[in-house]
Amino acid sequence: MKSKIAIAALTVAPDITLYHSGPALDHGPLPSLFYFALSGPDSLTLDPFNQPVQFLHGKMIRVFSMTLPGHEDGLLAKDALTIWAEDLERGIDSLGDFLDAAEQAVAFAIRERFADPEKLAIAGLSRGGLLAFHLAARVEKFRCVLAFAPVTKLGNAKEFSHLQDHPAVKSYDAETISEPICNRHVRIYIGNDDTLVDTRSCFEFGMSIVAKAREHKVRSPQVELFITPSIGHKGHGTPPEIFAQGAHWIAECL
Numbered sequence: 001m002k003s004k005i006a007i008a009a010l011t012v013a014p015d016i017t018l019y020h021s022g023p024a025l026d027h028g029p030l031p032s033l034f035y036f037a038l039s040g041p042d043s044l045t046l047d048p049f050n051q052p053v054q055f056l057h058g059k060m061i062r063v064f065s066m067t068l069p070g071h072e073d074g075l076l077a078k079d080a081l082t083i084w085a086e087d088l089e090r091g092i093d094s095l096g097d098f099l100d101a102a103e104q105a106v107a108f109a110i111r112e113r114f115a116d117p118e119k120l121a122i123a124g125l126s127r128g129g130l131l132a133f134h135l136a137a138r139v140e141k142f143r144c145v146l147a148f149a150p151v152t153k154l155g156n157a158k159e160f161s162h163l164q165d166h167p168a169v170k171s172y173d174a175e176t177i178s179e180p181i182c183n184r185h186v187r188i189y190i191g192n193d194d195t196l197v198d199t200r201s202c203f204e205f206g207m208s209i210v211a212k213a214r215e216h217k218v219r220s221p222q223v224e225l226f227i228t229p230s231i232g233h234k235g236h237g238t239p240p241e242i243f244a245q246g247a248h249w250i251a252e253c254l
Helices: 039-046 051-056 077-089 093-111 127-139 158-163 199-215 242-254
Strands: 008-013 016-021 029-037 062-065 115-125 142-148 185-191 224-229
Touching: 008 093, 016 029, 016 039, 029 039, 029 051, 029 093, 029 127, 039 051, 039 062, 051 062, 051 242, 077 093, 077 127, 077 158, 093 115, 093 127, 115 127, 127 142, 127 185, 142 242, 185 199, 199 224, 199 242, 224 242
Parallel strands: 029 062, 029 115, 115 142, 142 185, 185 224
Antiparallel strands: 008 016, 016 062
16 A cells, blocks of 8 residues: 655666655755665555655655666566576676666765765665665665665575575675674664575674674674564564664664
C-alpha cells in the first residue's frame, strides 16, 4: 500500500534520477538519509518497505533514494536477484554501475546544498542493506550506517547457488568492505532465524567489522547487532517496532 508521503525526482545526470521526501529543498542543506530498499519511489512510499521513512516523516531530515538494479519499471521486485546473478555471470557489473551512480547522486545532493555533508546517514533493507554498506565504504561522509535484515553474502541466495565461488559474486560479500567502515557507527537488525539471508552470515559480518576496528586501534567500535525473534517468510520480515527503533537511531545520529 502506498503511503501519503510526497516525493519528488531530481535529475542528477541523463541516466541518474534521485528521489527525495521531506522538507522542501529551499530550506537549504539539511541532515539527510540515503535509504535503499526497492525502486527509488517504492523505497520512499510503499508500506511496509518505507516504514523507516514514515517514522522520520515530519522531522527536519531529508530522505533520498534511488532505484536498485533489477527494480526498474516493468520488472518484478521478486526477480531482482535473478537479474543480478544473470548480469554478474555474463560479466555485467550492474551493482558497480549502481554504486557509481549513487556516488554521483550523493555528491550532487551536497553540491546543490540539499544535503548537509556533516550530517549524512545511509540505510538499507535486505538487498538494499548490502548496497548501503558498499556505498558507505566508498563515501566516508556517511558516518552512520543502518541495515535491516541485510544480505551479506550473495552466494547464500538461491539465485546465486551455482555462482557461490564466482569471483565477481564474492567481491560483493559484505565482509570485503569491513575495513573502510570500521570507524563508523553501524547498527544492524536481523531475525534470529532468517534463513533467506542467513542470520549467522550477518553476525559474522558484524564481528568482521569489529575485528578490523581492533586492527586499526579504534577504541570501543560503535558496531551494534540486534538479533530479534524472526517473523515472516523464511524469518526475513522486519516488524514496525524494529523499523521505528532504527529510524529513531538515525534521527539521533543526525
